[in-house]
Amino acid sequence: MALMTGEQYEESIRKLKLNIYMLGEKIDNPVDDPILRPSLNSVKMTYDLAQQAEYEDLMTTTSNLTGEKINRFTNLHQSSEDLVKKVKMQRLLGQKTAACFQRCVGMDAFNSVYSTTYEVDKQYKTNYFKNFKKFLTYVQDNDLTVDGAMTDPKGDRGLSPSKQADPDLYLRVVEIRPDGIIVRGAKAHQTGMCNSHEVLVLPTIAMRPEDKEYAVAFSVPTDTEGITMIIGRQSCDTRKSEKDADIDVGNKVFGGVEALVVFDDVFVPNERIFLNGETEYAGMLVERFAGYHRQSYGGCKVGVGDVLIGAAALAADYNGAARASHIKDKLIEMTHLNETLYACGIACSAEGHQTKAGNYEINLLLANVCKQNITRFPYEIVRLAEDIAGGVMVTLPSEKDYNNPATREYVDKYLVGVASVSTENRMRILRLIENLSLGTAAVGYRTESMHGAGSPQAQRIMIARQGNIPAKKKLAKAIARIKEE
Numbered sequence: 001m002a003l004m005t006g007e008q009y010e011e012s013i014r015k016l017k018l019n020i021y022m023l024g025e026k027i028d029n030p031v032d033d034p035i036l037r038p039s040l041n042s043v044k045m046t047y048d049l050a051q052q053a054e055y056e057d058l059m060t061t062t063s064n065l066t067g068e069k070i071n072r073f074t075n076l077h078q079s080s081e082d083l084v085k086k087v088k089m090q091r092l093l094g095q096k097t098a099a100c101f102q103r104c105v106g107m108d109a110f111n112s113v114y115s116t117t118y119e120v121d122k123q124y125k126t127n128y129f130k131n132f133k134k135f136l137t138y139v140q141d142n143d144l145t146v147d148g149a150m151t152d153p154k155g156d157r158g159l160s161p162s163k164q165a166d167p168d169l170y171l172r173v174v175e176i177r178p179d180g181i182i183v184r185g186a187k188a189h190q191t192g193m194c195n196s197h198e199v200l201v202l203p204t205i206a207m208r209p210e211d212k213e214y215a216v217a218f219s220v221p222t223d224t225e226g227i228t229m230i231i232g233r234q235s236c237d238t239r240k241s242e243k244d245a246d247i248d249v250g251n252k253v254f255g256g257v258e259a260l261v262v263f264d265d266v267f268v269p270n271e272r273i274f275l276n277g278e279t280e281y282a283g284m285l286v287e288r289f290a291g292y293h294r295q296s297y298g299g300c301k302v303g304v305g306d307v308l309i310g311a312a313a314l315a316a317d318y319n320g321a322a323r324a325s326h327i328k329d330k331l332i333e334m335t336h337l338n339e340t341l342y343a344c345g346i347a348c349s350a351e352g353h354q355t356k357a358g359n360y361e362i363n364l365l366l367a368n369v370c371k372q373n374i375t376r377f378p379y380e381i382v383r384l385a386e387d388i389a390g391g392v393m394v395t396l397p398s399e400k401d402y403n404n405p406a407t408r409e410y411v412d413k414y415l416v417g418v419a420s421v422s423t424e425n426r427m428r429i430l431r432l433i434e435n436l437s438l439g440t441a442a443v444g445y446r447t448e449s450m451h452g453a454g455s456p457q458a459q460r461i462m463i464a465r466q467g468n469i470p471a472k473k474k475l476a477k478a479i480a481r482i483k484e485e
């Protein structure tokens with residue numbers, strides 16, 4: 001099977017025996033849970049769009065491993081054009097879901113593990129590259145969704161993995177067996193874990209020789225014994241479980257999800273190990289994964305931004321302010337910021353280069369500049385959307401009051417904007433802006449923009465490393481005609 005349909009994907013997740021907890025309860029059926037279901041719908045969209053002729057060029061490609069048609073989310077990028085198409089695909093998905101569609105973390109992990117394992121094997125004669133190609137072929141053949149698991153809980157940020165008071169605060173190998181390893185620890189903030197078939201674990205920071213047991217990369221099915229997912233709480237999440245909830249949810253159909261994922265002595269067979277103790281390669285893996293993931297945000301957040309800009313423009317239409325010059329200017333500013341993010345995503349892709357393993361990597365400096373802008377611009381876009389929406393965005397009565405005959409007339413009469421638009425439609429657009437700015441989608445649009453793929457300082461460190469100030473000094477000296485002593 002090369003491509004799964006959305007329905008087949010849904011059924012495949014339904015068959016997994018996932019160990020999930022949320023809001024103090026064990027969730028035996030995540031697929032139909034009202035809080036989790038929108039997040040599954042977002043991933044499902046990556047399958048649905050791949051079935052449509054209109055999106056075939058963006059959503060699918062040919063595997064370099066098997067020659068078969070595959071979903072682009074399982075692709076090893078074969079050119080700069082592939083990298084550009086990745087960003088365009090992500091913008092499309094952002095536009096269609098207005099949420100985090102979760103499947104890109106795995107794609108970014110594939111590309112970084114592929115090129116890194118190639119280089120580790122060259123030095124150490126290990127089998128990691130072969131192992132990884134076998135795993136990815138299985139992923140491509142079955143069109144699987146894979147959680148990219150990098151971030152450890154990290155405990156005291158001032159201490160290295162092996163110096164932590166609790167040695168499990170970074171995921172580590174606790175036992176080596178003839179047929180595999182036992183790992184213990186956790187990965188925090190795991191996007192889409194409960195909607196994934198497999199989890200691909202990577203180290204979270206560069207490591208020293210004393211951190212040997214922490215320098216580990218591997219994959220296992222998400223329902224492997226010993227894995228527990230504890231779903232993160234999102235602002236306004238229980239609105240989704242209110243009876244007949246619709247308007248108040250803002251985005252009823254789509255959402256994102258994160259989880260704290262515990263690995264309590266999980267067995268990993270030898271053929272699924274992609275790094276085990278080669279500490280000097282942990283940093284390379286982190287840097288490459290982060291680079292790809294920083295590129296990703298130049299697509300997905302831009303697509304969500306498109307929806308937010310559209311919502312703000314509608315809010316202005318609905319309250320009669322659309323013709324005001326400052327409103328027009330604010331929409332221009334939002335567009336300018338959003339397209340600047342897209343320009344960064346496209347630029348770091350177009351300037352991509354081939355790795356030693358053969359797949360394509362983004363321009364790291366430009367990818368880090370892209371993500372640094374992502375840590376700022378969505379906040380400004382949200383600020384402008386809130387300005388245009390007006391205070392009613394946060395003081396709006398609930399749809400229960402709208403549906404209650406005792407209050408409906410008042411809500412209809414006093415919360416209308418222009419006479420030609422229903423109060424209900426005005427409420428719908430205000431709730432969507434609330435959802436993206438402060439509600440469940442703000443997890444993906446705001447705070448993930450800040451911390452996802454690394455907090456702002458992580459990009460500044462990379463920009464400092466890649467910025468090549470000495471070369472720029474030389475340029476200045478040449479122009480100023482300074483002769484070196």
Ligand SMILES: Cc1cc2nc3c(=O)[nH]c(=O)nc-3n(C[C@H](O)[C@H](O)[C@H](O)COP(=O)(O)OP(=O)(O)OC[C@H]3O[C@@H](n4cnc5c(N)ncnc54)[C@H](O)[C@@H]3O)c2cc1C
Binds near residue numbers: 105443451453454
């Ligand atoms: C919505 C969302 C989705 C995510 N999805 C995923 C995912 O799917 N997979 C995944 O692996 N990760 C994921 N992440 C995790 C993301 O990569 C981390 O949030 C990010 O790396 C920052 O780590 P932290 O959250 O632990 O922040 P912290 O480490 O607690 O950072 C907080 C602050 O402390 C500073 N700081 C931390 N350590 C140091 C230090 N040693 N020296 C100086 N300053 C320091 C940081 O710069 C920052 O300002 C996600 C995060 C979010 C918010």
